[in-house]
Amino acid sequence: MNSSVIHEQVVDVQLFALARELTSVARVSLEVPVEGRPVTIADVQHALMARFPRLASLGAKLLFAVGTQYADENTVVQPGEPVACFPPVSGG
Amino acid sequence: MPRLTEHPIDSQQLLNAVQTTQAGAVILFLGTVREFTNQRQTLALDYEAFAPMAIAEMDRIEAEAREKWILAKIETIHRLGHLTLGEISVGVAVSAPHRDAAFAAGQYMIDELKRRVPIWKKENWSDGSQEWVHP
Structure with missing residues (x-):
């Protein structure tokens, strides 16, 4: 039996506008595997899409921030x- | 200091806030709720923000404008919530010693706000449908 321990980091994600409406939640705690x-x-993003497949309609357009700064996939x-x-x- | 508000924007207050004897030029930009977009009729817009990041991003834009041009005072404000036709959704006021800097900074600030600040608008069309606006 494989006894390797799976580590996870809990990440709190806030969702806005269409992302919030597609998921029906404004906030979610994701357990992201640590590798x-x-x-x-x-x-x-991978964990979020797995949890909420409906977000796929926004796909690559989705933007992310860590804290109050824009982030890219490597952040x-x-x-x-x-x-x-x-x-x-779409402010203004 | 940039602001978000749930209340109507007072354009005269914006002008008063940037007027100073250090300035020879004052510009005011107002974004307002337009009725027609490509022949579709809007009844109202609903605005939502990620408030702490919106303020942080507006702060960064103000700082960038001050690095690029010699300015006196800046006011940036965005309305949130339900806005009906003609209401002011955003206001940018800039004063500067000279008009070239005031115009350029005002244009830069509203362009960058629309490009970067995490605020979203939802159209309420005249046919009763609703639709998030995103580029």
């Missing part, structure tokens, strides 16, 4: 850092 390197936005998410996920902005 011997820091968790990145790409990992968070590291430290334990406890909040993530935001949203569609292209």
Whole structure:
């Protein structure tokens, strides 16, 4: 029997606008697998899409922030850092 | 200091806030709720923000404008919630010693706000449908 321990980092993600409506939640805690390197936005996005397949309609258009700064797929998410996920902005 | 508000934007207050004897030029940009977009009729817009990041991003835009041009005072404000036709959704006021800098900074700030600040609008069309606007 494989007894390897699976590590996870809990990442809190806030969702806005169409991303919130497609998921029906404004906030979700995701358990993101830790694979011997820091968790990145790409990992968070993967976990988010697995949890909410309906987000696929926004696909590559989805934007991410760590704290209050835009992030790209390589941005590291430290334990406890909040993530935001949203569609292209349309203020003004 | 940029602001978000649930209340109507007072354009005169924006002008008053940037007027100073250090400035020889004052510009004011207002974004307002337009009735027609490609022949579709809008009844109202609903605005939502990721507020802490919106303020942080507006702050960064103000700082960038101050690095690029010699300015006196800046005011940036965005309305949130339900807006009906003609209401002011966004206001940018800039004062500067000279008009070239005031115009250029005002244009830069509203362009960057629309490109970067995490705020979203939802159309309420005259046929009763609703639709998030995203580029």
